[in-house]
Amino acid sequence: MTYVLLTRPEEDCQELKTKLIVPTISSPLLKVTQKVKRITLPEGVTDLIATSARVFEMITNIKSMVATPVWCVGEATAAAAKAAGFNTIFQVNRSAQEILERIVNECPKESSHFAHIGGSVVHVDLAEALVKLGFKADRIIIYETEAAQSLSPEAETIMQAGLVQQIPFFSLRTAEVFIDIAKKSEWADKLGRVTALAHSEAIARSLRQISWKEVIVVPDLSAQRIVDYYKRPGDPSMKQIPFIGQLLATAAVAAIISMLTVSLWPVPSPQDLLPSVTSNDLQALTEEVASVKEKIKSTSEIEEKIQYLTETMAQLQKEIADQKTEKSEAPPIIEAPKPAEPSAPPIVKDSMDSFRNLQQELTTGSVRASTVIEVNKHLPADQQLPRSVISIRDLLDQLQVLPELKREINLEVENSLWQKAINSMGLKVRKTEPTPLKDQAINGLKRLDFSFLEALDAVPLPGDWALWVKECHQTKNVLNVVSTHLNQNSSTTAGDYK
Incomplete structure (x- = not known):
């Protein structure tokens, strides 16, 4: 049996495990500690930015902000925003950089004011970047993340034994922490048997720093997609038996059953073979015989009529043949030849x-x-x-x-x-x-x-x-x-x- 190694924060691992029907083992690589439960937006904020679905679950007064447009990275973050009640959601699928590009292209600097709500560690400080590009922007930190220094003891053992088949990565930060741990581990060479599922191309690029069996980008990474990519070693072959083979097998089974039936079925006595016949049955049988005889008689009459018609037809055919003979013996009538009509010139298609x-x-x-x-x-x-x-x-x-x-x-x-x-x-x-x-x-x-x-x-x-x-x-x-x-x-x- 091989496992799927889950590396998300503890709460996310537990939620994901309830949706999976494959063997899993958890080793959270990020510990999330919430610092703020309620937030107050800076005055004049026109748009929110969220790069993690977690923010919509952590903020207790999130309902008071649903009228503000929100920019989300990823389908899961956008879905969380929708579930929280936000009316206007702008979604990008690649990365925070894509949000930055869209804001620059679509939003006026003079009237836009952004608030980026997230954790203490970010790969792209969107607020700082927007400020440097002439926008108003603030960053609001509501949680901190602490990176693990190693896998859990159980996960270390499973990895060392080469029993991990697949590892899904939902965030770039988690991928980077895993790579740091792998580079100093004793099981790094076992990753050649492991498939990594990356939520984005940016995560995949980071994962390719080390050797894997395969790195697959799965934009809609979810429990179902993890199951889809999981391969169960030792599954029985599903090859179908050819039709002729099925037919022969069926015939063999039928023959065996027939032999057993003949050999095991009790032989009836002569008395058992004689049916009980009543007077009514005998009368009905007599009437049926009479009916059959009548039909045979009718058939004989029809045969006589057919014979008569056949003879009459033969006589008529003989008379017709005699008339043709007499006509052929008469002198032929010679007709003057008709002048040949001039043939139409051939049509030449241009x-x-x-x-x-x-x-x-x-x-x-x-x-x-x-x-x-x-x-x-x-x-x-x-x-x-x-x-x-x-x-x-x-x-x-x-x-x-x-x-x-x-x-x-x-x-x-x-x-x-x-x-x-x-x-x-x-x-x-x-x-x-x-x-x-x-x-x-x-x-x-x-x-x-x-x-x-x-x-x-x-x-x-x-x-x-x-x-x-x-x-x-x-x-x-x-x-x-x-x-x-x-x-x-x-x-x-x-x-x-x-």
């Missing part, structure tokens, strides 16, 4: 019609697969056009629903403040603004001008945009092929689609 139809569908309507197939009949094998090509109109329809493309720009702050924030916090804060690329694409397609593709090819694109650009290139290439073939058979030369 292959250019197919190309013109496809060009029209590409530029003004929707492309039909049958049109592409017809054009491909006039093209060599190495120049076959894709049937999936779409028209300009369809490209425009797809483009309308694509999101605006944005680019990063520098923040409009003094270099000294910006540099100070970068150096002191180790953060990279981004701000974005829309680009004109979408409008350029719309205008270009309306003019049948694909030159906008050059700008799109030069920038990284999200998946839906990349797929759309690929469709554009395909349509452009098909239009060029069609244009080339039409120009070869026309006195008017049209330019390629750029």
Whole structure:
């Protein structure tokens, strides 16, 4: 049997164990001590920041703050805020740095005032970072955390024996404490058999400082996900018996049962085999025999009628054959030959019609697969056009629903403040603004001008945009092929689609 090692604070470990159906062992790596139960927000606070779900359980007067918007890191923190009654919740999934980026992009400095409620140890001091970037912000500490220096004795023994299969990590702080303990432990080499589940990519990066069997990022890390990733060694194979094998096995069992039945069943006496027959039964049987005889008689009459009809049909067939013989012996009637009608000239289909139809569908309507197939009949094998090509109109329809493309720009702050924030916090804060690329694409397609593709090819694109650009290139290439073939058979030369 292998175990899941739980390293969360004691209360969280106990709660998690009640939801797990796999073997677990607890070794809390952080001891949480609450310092404040009630808090008073600084005057003018417009937004709260919470990086742990614990704050909503610890603050006794949290209900008085539910009208204030709250920024949360992680799904669990946001769920705790919702359970506490908060109306406006902004959730990010990566890290506290993502909150910082969103605040910079979305919140005005002049009218925003943030309060970060949390513990004594943080990886990103959001309040300090916001102040350095020109915002008003305060930090409110309601609990302290103390890191363990080793695993519990029981956990040490299990780890040393190599019986731990999985360790979930819900926080970066816990991961860092575990790594420090592992580096000076005697069981570090056993981690090559252990799978680490990381709640975020940041936690996973920290865990990869040491060797594991596997580090898996599970954003929705929960009791159910822990069970999903747990593997029970020694589970019996679930291979199914082939159908023929099942059939043979069933037949063998049936044969054995039949043999046992024949050999063990008592042989009845002759008296037991004679049924008791009453006079009523005999009368009914007599009537049934008479009915059968009547049906047999009727059948004989039907057979006689069939015989008569067969003979009559044979006679008629003979008379018809005689009439045909007499007719064939009469002198033939010779008819004057009719003048042959002039045959219609063969219809020669102009292959250019197919190309013109496809060009029209590409530029003004929707492309039909049958049109592409017809054009491909006039093209060599190495120049076959894709049937999936779409028209300009369809490209425009797809483009309308694509999101605006944005680019990063520098923040409009003094270099000294910006540099100070970068150096002191180790953060990279981004701000974005829309680009004109979408409008350029719309205008270009309306003019049948694909030159906008050059700008799109030069920038990284999200998946839906990349797929759309690929469709554009395909349509452009098909239009060029069609244009080339039409120009070869026309006195008017049209330019390629750029």
